[in-house]
Amino acid sequence: MTQHHPDSFILMEYSAGNLSEPHALCVRLHLEQCPYCRSRVDMLDSLGAVMMESRPKVSVDDSLFDRLLTRIEDEPAQQDPIEVALRGHRDPLRKLLGEDLANLPWKRQLGDVSVLDITDHFPGQPERVVLQKLTPGGKAPAHTHRGTETTVVLQGAYTDNKGLFKQWDFIVMGEEDTHKPIATHDDDCITLSVLSAPLKLTGRLTRLLNPLIR
Numbered sequence: 001m002t003q004h005h006p007d008s009f010i011l012m013e014y015s016a017g018n019l020s021e022p023h024a025l026c027v028r029l030h031l032e033q034c035p036y037c038r039s040r041v042d043m044l045d046s047l048g049a050v051m052m053e054s055r056p057k058v059s060v061d062d063s064l065f066d067r068l069l070t071r072i073e074d075e076p077a078q079q080d081p082i083e084v085a086l087r088g089h090r091d092p093l094r095k096l097l098g099e100d101l102a103n104l105p106w107k108r109q110l111g112d113v114s115v116l117d118i119t120d121h122f123p124g125q126p127e128r129v130v131l132q133k134l135t136p137g138g139k140a141p142a143h144t145h146r147g148t149e150t151t152v153v154l155q156g157a158y159t160d161n162k163g164l165f166k167q168w169d170f171i172v173m174g175e176e177d178t179h180k181p182i183a184t185h186d187d188d189c190i191t192l193s194v195l196s197a198p199l200k201l202t203g204r205l206t207r208l209l210n211p212l213i214r
């Protein structure tokens with residue numbers, strides 16, 4: 001069971017179909033492994049259907065939304081939530097990339113870090129979409145963010161100043177966040193990140209890496 005979940009706002013936008021395709025992919029990958037969030041999305045889908053039928057239109061403020069979430073979490077799911085959550089994509093990343101993670105054409109950046117920019121798989125999207133691989137125990141360069149960075153851990157785990165992030169955890173970093181991920185020692189750590197604005201590297205390797213993670 002993952003420990004770090006998308007917040008209610010992200011799930012609401014996902015349910016409404018408002019997320020960009022890269023962000024929706026991050027949510028989908030998390031949902032595939034997280035029954036807790038699948039039930040939340042299931043409820044939101046039901047809520048959306050009710051709202052579409054309602055006359056006159058109702059608006060949902062945060063407190064109503066939280067009450068509904070609390071209520072639905074106490075109830076058993078009425079249908080297989082994965083069918084709702086994945087919407088026909090049982091392995092969306094494999095489908096997108098056409099390869100297993102291990103066989104991708106990784107580009108080595110530093111001793112510990114390999115990256116693969118997969119932005120081209122999302123034509124017309126403004127975000128950058130990047131896979132990053134850290135060797136076991138490997139360190140990523142410290143960086144802040146000019147926008148937000150949404151990350152899903154696909155394999156392995158890493159730690160930073162905010163805690164331990166394991167496979168399928170969902171992390172959103174904002175402008176105020178600086179971090180320096182370090183992979184745990186048991187496996188390569190592979191993450192998928194969607195960058196709404198370029199990273200701003202803060203460490204001594206800034207000049208070396210900025211052209212690569214721009």
Ligand SMILES: [Zn+2]
Pocket residue numbers: 002004005006030034036037038
């Ligand atoms: Zn979750």
